[in-house]
Amino acid sequence: MITMQKELFRQLFKRAFTNQFPAKHAPKSVNALLEAVGKGKAKLNPPVPVPENFRGKIAYDKNKCIGCQLCVKVCPANAVVFKPKEKKISYHTFRCTFCGECVNVCPVKCLTFTDEFLLADYKKD
Template sequence: MQKELIKQLFRKAFTNRFPGKRIPGNTERMEREGINSPVSVPDDYRGRINYEREKCTGCQLCTKVCPSKAVVYHEEENKISYHLLRCTFCGECVEVCPVQALTFTQDFLLARTEKD
């Protein structure tokens, strides 16, 4: 065990500083600065939800099942909007949407500078 501990002391760290150095798609910078590759996420990862507005029929099923009231229906447009800050990523809306207008992405970088 001591041998392993000493080995670890001289190894490069496997974690990256977040978020400045952990920019997806910035492989050039990552290589230049010796930053480790991003951790891949599973196909069924529950990341930021993507809303395809043109697919949406305005059925409102998603607003009914959302436990955190993150989905809001806009009657005048017959469309919804989705509030990321309220979402708990439970997946109820994704599951209930009959036209797959709501889908999970693999995006886990959720910090934004715009409030909406």
């Protein structure tokens, strides 16, 4: 493994390939770190920026929606549910597979992609 040893030696002097997100080292207390960030004493490493046309969390503009139900028909994960009384939809992020078929099919473009991908949350909506 001489080739590999040379390569490893070279790596010693290179910048770390990994993006240390959100902090360089695991903090002793997550809450303490978040508090420090809130006060402006510590900084978080931002995630690697996403490219253009990234398929992230889907944004829904309720006012534009005409209730045609095409998105309900094409959604593979049943993440879009129609509300017959309001004639609007509700979109469940936690079921979504981010295929983007609803975004393509929407005739009034009320569904759009955002760059958001950190979706862990305590609340379902």
